[in-house]
Amino acid sequence: MTALLSLTRLSKRFRGLVAVDGVSFAVPEGAIFAVIGPNGAGKTTLFNMIAGAIPPDSGTVSFAGEDITGLAPDVVCRRGIARTFQLVRPFPALSVEDNVIVGALLRRHDVGAARVRAHELLLRFDLFDRRHYPASSLTLPDRKRLEVMRALATEPKLLLLDEVVAGLRPTEVDRLVGVLRELNRDSGLTILLIEHVMRAVMALASRVLVLDHGVAIAEGEPREVVRDPAVVQSYLGQSEINVRVV
Amino acid sequence: MIARLAEGATRRSLWLLGAVVAVLVIAPFVVNDYLLTVMIVALYLAYTGQAWNIMMGFAGQLSLGNAIYAGLGAYVAAVLFTRYGVAPWLGFLAAIPVAAGCAAIIGFLAFRFGVAGVYFAILTIAFAEFARVGFDHLDFVHASAGLFLPVAQYTHDDLWRLRGNPTMFYYVMLAATAVAFVLSRALLKSRIGYFWLAIREDEQAARATGINTFRYKMYALMISAAVTSFAGVFYAFFYNNLFPEQVFNITQSIEMILGPIIGGVGTLFGPVLGAFVLTGMAESVTSIMAALGFDLPGAKQVFYGICLLLVVVALPEGIWPPLARRLGIDKGKR
Numbered sequence: 001m002t003a004l005l006s007l008t009r010l011s012k013r014f015r016g017l018v019a020v021d022g023v024s025f026a027v028p029e030g031a032i033f034a035v036i037g038p039n040g041a042g043k044t045t046l047f048n049m050i051a052g053a054i055p056p057d058s059g060t061v062s063f064a065g066e067d068i069t070g071l072a073p074d075v076v077c078r079r080g081i082a083r084t085f086q087l088v089r090p091f092p093a094l095s096v097e098d099n100v101i102v103g104a105l106l107r108r109h110d111v112g113a114a115r116v117r118a119h120e121l122l123l124r125f126d127l128f129d130r131r132h133y134p135a136s137s138l139t140l141p142d143r144k145r146l147e148v149m150r151a152l153a154t155e156p157k158l159l160l161l162d163e164v165v166a167g168l169r170p171t172e173v174d175r176l177v178g179v180l181r182e183l184n185r186d187s188g189l190t191i192l193l194i195e196h197v198m199r200a201v202m203a204l205a206s207r208v209l210v211l212d213h214g215v216a217i218a219e220g221e222p223r224e225v226v227r228d229p230a231v232v233q234s235y236l237g238q239s240e241i242n243v244r245v246v
Numbered sequence: 247m248i249a250r251l252a253e254g255a256t257r258r259s260l261w262l263l264g265a266v267v268a269v270l271v272i273a274p275f276v277v278n279d280y281l282l283t284v285m286i287v288a289l290y291l292a293y294t295g296q297a298w299n300i301m302m303g304f305a306g307q308l309s310l311g312n313a314i315y316a317g318l319g320a321y322v323a324a325v326l327f328t329r330y331g332v333a334p335w336l337g338f339l340a341a342i343p344v345a346a347g348c349a350a351i352i353g354f355l356a357f358r359f360g361v362a363g364v365y366f367a368i369l370t371i372a373f374a375e376f377a378r379v380g381f382d383h384l385d386f387v388h389a390s391a392g393l394f395l396p397v398a399q400y401t402h403d404d405l406w407r408l409r410g411n412p413t414m415f416y417y418v419m420l421a422a423t424a425v426a427f428v429l430s431r432a433l434l435k436s437r438i439g440y441f442w443l444a445i446r447e448d449e450q451a452a453r454a455t456g457i458n459t460f461r462y463k464m465y466a467l468m469i470s471a472a473v474t475s476f477a478g479v480f481y482a483f484f485y486n487n488l489f490p491e492q493v494f495n496i497t498q499s500i501e502m503i504l505g506p507i508i509g510g511v512g513t514l515f516g517p518v519l520g521a522f523v524l525t526g527m528a529e530s531v532t533s534i535m536a537a538l539g540f541d542l543p544g545a546k547q548v549f550y551g552i553c554l555l556l557v558v559v560a561l562p563e564g565i566w567p568p569l570a571r572r573l574g575i576d577k578g579k580r
Contacts, residue, residue, distance in 0.1 A: 051454065077456030085454070091447035102444045105437050106456040114437075154456050 004029040004190050005050070005081075005158055010059035011214075012045050019045040021214040022059070027158070027207075032184055032191045034201045034222070037211035038235060043194040044086055046211070047162055050192075051083045052076040064157065078106065082156035084147040086163045086194075092136035096127055099135050099146055103153030114153075121149045125179060141172050148176075152183070161193040165200045177203050198226070210234070259575040270420055274413045282412050286484070288525035289419040290477060295505035295517035296426040297473035302503070303512035304434060305466035306446025308363065311370030313498035314377045315345040315471040319478025320493050321381065324393050327407075327483075334408045334479050341475040348373070349471035353464045362449075371496060378494035387488075395486040408483040415484050422480065423518065426473060431514055433469070442466055446512075474502075497547075504550055508557050510564025519566050524553060 003026035012020045020042040027033040035043050048054045050061055052073040060069045068076055077083075082103075090099050100121055104114035122128040125145045130138065135146060144164055151159060161180075165173045177200050183189045195201045201208060201222060208225045210218040212234040218225050225231055255263075274282055294316065301307050322344050323337030332340075352373050356366045382390045403410030408418070433439045441462045444452040453459050482488055492498070509520025531549050535542060561568060 053450075053454070073450075073453040074456050074458050077454060082456075083454055085451065089448050089451040091444050091451065093447055094443055098440065098443070102440050102452075102457075103455050105440055109437055111435065111437060111440070114440075150455060 002029055003027060004031075005061070005063050005192065007046075007050070008060045008062070010046070010049060010061065011057050012042075012049060012054065013057055018214050020049070020056075020211075023211070023214070023216050024059075025209050025216065025219060027190060027192055029190055030184070030188045031206050032180075032193070032204050034205035034208045035192070035194050035211055036196070036198075036201055036208060040213075041211040042214040043211055044162060045214075047083065047160055047194060050076075051081060051160060077154055077156075080155075080157035081160060082151035082154045082158075083160035084144070084151055084162055084164055086166075088140070088143045088147050090135040090138075090143055090146045090150065093134055095132050096135055096138065096146055097122065097131035100149045100153050103150040106154045117153060118149075121153055125149050126175075141168050144168070145176065148180075152189075156189070158190045158192060161191060161195075163194055163196060165195065165197050168197075170199065173197060173200055174203075176200075180204060202226075256575050258573065259570075262573065262575065267424070274416050279412065282416055284525060284529045286412065286416050286419055288522045289416070289423050290480065291501060291505045291525060292518040292521035293419060293423045293426050294474055294477045294502040295509070295521050296423070296430050297470050297477070298502050299506045299511065299513075299517045300430060300433065300473065301466050301470035303506060303516075304430075304439060304446065305442040305463055306449075307463055307466060308367045309370040309467075309470070309499075310367045310496070310503070311372070311374030311499050312470070312474050312502050313494050313496065314348060314370075314374040315474035316478035316481060316498065316502075317374075317377055317381070317490070317493040318345050318348060319475030320482040320488050321387055321393070321478070322475075323479040324395060324482040324488055325387060328393065328395060333406050334483050335406065338476055338479045341479060342472045345471040345475035345478075346468040349467040350464060353467040357460050357463055371499070374494055374496065374499060378490050381490035381494060384490075387490075390490060392487055392489040393482075394488075395482065397486050408480075415480070419480060422476060427514065427518065429473070434514065438462065438465060501550075504554065506564075508553060508564060510566035513564065513566045513570075515570070516564050516566040519569075520564065523565065524550070527553065 006026040008024050009022045010020055010024070011018070011022050023046060035046065037043055045054070049056045052068070052071050052075065055070040060067055062068065063079060063081060068079060071079070091102065094102070097115070097118055100118035101111065101114045104117040105111070108114045108117065119128065122131050125148070127142060127145060127149070130142070135143065138146060148161065148164060165176055168176065180191060181204060184191055191204070193204070205222050208220065208222045209216055210225055210228070210231045217230045217234060218228045273285060277285065294312065298309065298312050301309050319338065319341040322341040323334045326332035326337040326340060327334060352370060355361070356369050361369055381387060387393050403414040405414060405418075441452070441457050444455060444457060445459050445462060449459055478493065481493065504524055505521035506517040507520065508524055509518065510516025528546050528549055532546060535545055557564060
């Protein structure tokens with residue numbers, strides 16, 4: 001398998017704090033790759049650098065064989081990387097349907113065609129019945145699904161999910177995990193996710209990278225990684241407890 | 247084409263629109279000269295309000311200096327007419343690139359350097375003020391002495407040269423308002439409209455969704471400016487005199503935005519409704535004051551202020567959205 005996304009010694013510092021310190025990894029095409037780590041490990045900073053929201057201080061990001069380091073977020077999205085935000089930000093006053101239509105219009109010029117695509121996604125994510133409600137009226141789990149739909153509507157090759165199941169109830173987690181797996185299996189969509197909820201990571205990821213204080217401390221299969229002493233140490237035993245839940 | 251334009255509109259809203267248009271078309275046959283002038287002012291504000299609404303209501307860019315685009319339109323058309331005998335409609339064609347170009351300069355400076363929100367609004371005021379002071383010293387357009395268009399008694403209406411009676415001007419402005427309405431709706435329902443709303447709602451999320459926000463904000467400004475410039479052409483030929491102190495004055499910019507704010511920012515009917523409500527009430531207040539024997543300069547401005555306060559406090563969405571819900575023509579969508 002060839003790497004769809006690869007990071008080479010990517011670094012970012014904010015004043016004195018090194019948020020991401022020389023992180024390198026490669027996400028193979030068609031994989032579901034998870035980045036885990038305690039709060040403040042630099043996961044979101046890493047995402048923001050891939051998505052173009054903040055430029056890295058050093059290192060490179062390459063996507064589909066091209067260097068995309070430091071490109072603007074809209075350019076990155078048009079190249080085929082779509083993202084969700086950790087703190088969800090759908091377009092609040094727009095209807096659920098219109099939110100998805102905005103995404104679908106990126107690759108379509110006709111609003112009717114975009115609406116057809118939006119309806120497919122709304123049906124798949126069980127939000128079709130609520131399509132005329134304003135996005136601001138949705139519950140948090142629904143807003144998270146809406147963000148995933150809006151990102152998917154742009155037809156990405158790579159989907160970046162920033163803590164998309166955090167705050168959901170276990171049944172909701174399983175439902176979203178199911179949809180994401182289906183998407184990965186059916187359309188070969190590559191997914192890179194940041195996640196705290198080990199239940200989702202273990203169920204989804206084929207490969208896991210552990211970040212701690214901006215440094216990659218372990219990478220491998222999910223089941224190996226959670227047993228890695230360095231990983232357990234960084235979580236102060238937390239991960240062991242979480243893993244048992246699975 | 248007509249079916250396409252009406253697509254997605256409820257039957258009730260089409261009936262309502264038809265009734266409003268019918269009343270406005272018949273109006274000149276029933277009302278007296280004074281009321282006709284008031285209605286022309288209302289239509290003028292409905293037109294400029296719709297233009298401003300494209301920029302602010304759709305794309306979320308707050309301009310407090312739209313008078314600059316009307317002023318440029320007025321001066322371009324008036325100079326071409328008085329000096330070279332060019333008809334105002336051709337003058338308008340010349341004014342479009344001037345106004346849109348000016349908007350492009352303002353937009354470029356603002357958006358390239360991350361000037362947004364109230365700072366963008368201040369920049370738009372600054373440019374309108376530059377224009378006011380600049381034209382006040384521009385001898386080519388007779389500076390502060392003002393530019394006058396020849397006035398004569400007209401035996402018939404000359405639509406091509408915009409010389410004629412108030413009734414003709416009324417229908418010109420009515421047609422312009424209708425065109426602006428149809429244009430606004432077409433824009434809002436198209437790809438560009440969706441992208442504008444996305445930018446208005448959350449610019450960062452819009453960028454993450456692949457929208458080139460710089461480009462679409464520029465489009466909003468340039469289209470709004472081009473539309474506004476026609477109001478200036480109309481102003482020049484209706485009033486027949488132009489003073490920089492008047493046309494570029496910030497009060498002009500403010501009057502343009504009151505209609506949409508009171509009617510409902512971002513809605514299609516709001517700017518039109520707001521302009522009529524505001525103009526009608528302001529004229530009533532002035533008449534009542536005059537009848538009671540008071541002559542208070544600035545009473546209209548105070549009245550505008552009170553209206554604005556009431557709307558902001560009681561109806562933050564403006565008059566139209568709650569009214570639309572009551573009339574049952576709101577689908578709960580936009």
